Amino acid sequence: MTIALEVIGAYKTFSEEDDQNRRPWWRVWQRKPRRQIVAVDRVSFAVRQGEIYGILGPNGSGKSTLIRLISTLLIPDGGKVTIFGRDVQIHVQAVRGLINRVSVDAAFFKKLSAMENLNYAARLYSLDVREARRRAGIIMERMGLESKKWNSPLENLSRGQQQKVAIARALMTEPRLILLDEPTTGLDPKSKRDVQDFILEVRENRDTTVILTSHDMDESERLCNRLAFIVDGKFVAEGTPAQLRAQHGGVSLEDVFFAVTGKSVESEAVAE
Amino acid sequence: MINMRRSLGATYGFVERNWNLTRRYLGWEVVWLVYNVVTTLTMGLIGVDSQGIVGRDRVLYLLIGALLWTYLSVLFQIMGETVAWERWEGTIEYTFMAPVNRITYLTGQGLFGVTYSLVRTAIILGITVLWFKLDMSQANLLGGFVVLAVASLSFLGLGLLAAVLPLMSPERGPQATHIIQGLLLLCSSVYYPVTVLPGWMQPIAALNPATYTLDAVRAAWINGVPLADVWPLVVKLLFTGVVLVPIGLVVFQIGERYALRTGKLKRNG
16 A cells, blocks of 8 residues: 655744743843744554545644644744655655645635636646646536636635635645645534535545544544554654544543543633 | 636736735825825926916926826835735735745736736826926837836846735834835935935935935936937846845745744734
């Protein structure tokens, strides 16, 4: 079985101003005190081609940082990430041609229509514009986005509709690895269901590997072949949903998360 | 060959994207155009004496300063605020993780910037010539536009150097680009000859490509000097551009690596 993604000891810290230890205002010549935050703490895992691998954790646990390390948007302080055997730090352009990403905030030019944004994406990924639009159209129709919406500025579309366009834009480039960073957060129940159904369809009909981050346990159980819990930048448990339940007890993944971490993922999400 | 075709396609993609955005923000385009026309006319009116007699050379001196400053500052802003603008739209990560190298990205931005700025300058020039009923029959208009095109290279380079600032500091970088733009205006002959500047500023003005651009365009448009006669200035501009653009590209790439290492590509990274 081909390994689509391998992360070995990924480590990432950020430096931020230390609010607890402020510099007196008159000492302008001194650098403001800073502290190091460990966002991803020596994380290792591997994902097989065609798998949907879930990374679950509360807000601020390091999910998005990990996704950015994989998608060449951050340089790790330590460790290594390879995608289909290519090091993301060395073969940057080759890796970028293999992946695509859907983030929690649909990254679009909001004044442009879906089709204008798709044209732009097609040219960035060296696709035939007509063919790319055809592919994206099929995906958007499949997810229930009516064609009359395709030429409206995206700012006039709901968040759920925008997220469907984002998924179509990512999949039209036929990535071998797609990174879905909380793709259903904040969506209405119908849009959430449409997106989830489509992700399942991708698993059935395409050979695309999916990395899905979420703090929705039900969604992760429904969609993922395997998953890992991340807390404070560390992976604290990994396995199939059934394995995790068997190892740690509990009826639902939420019970398992609580058993492993002593915390509730939802309450943390709300608190942050 | 395939790579070349892909790069050209992506370059066109950036130009097309910017054109689509310009159409969608048409209301703002009209606002900025009106503002530029009004400020250019205001500067030109300073050259009209108290009897209402239009001093052609004096008016043209000021008009060309205002016009060229509009051209160069718009070009500088398009390049210098590339990163800040994509960050504001929320698309910076999407654009930067696409399999397109930075030279292609910046070439697309630059190509659009030059075309857009030239069209705007031509519109403002037409309106001001009609307003002041200026006799431009002796002017070497084409020569002036050639100088502008050559000068664009230098300002693209300066824009690239400024574009790195928002990459390195999302909060303060965009403000710093405005400071650079202000200094370029102060240390040049946009509205006055550089000889009126304090002695210590004159060497800085001598390094500023805007100074040569203005001298060459004024010679072509006010006195109708043929391009061959301002050739030394054009060569200086060309040389400045050839030096500044590669330096700008290298600095931009260093800045990008810094942003990727520190998580500053996205504000909440």
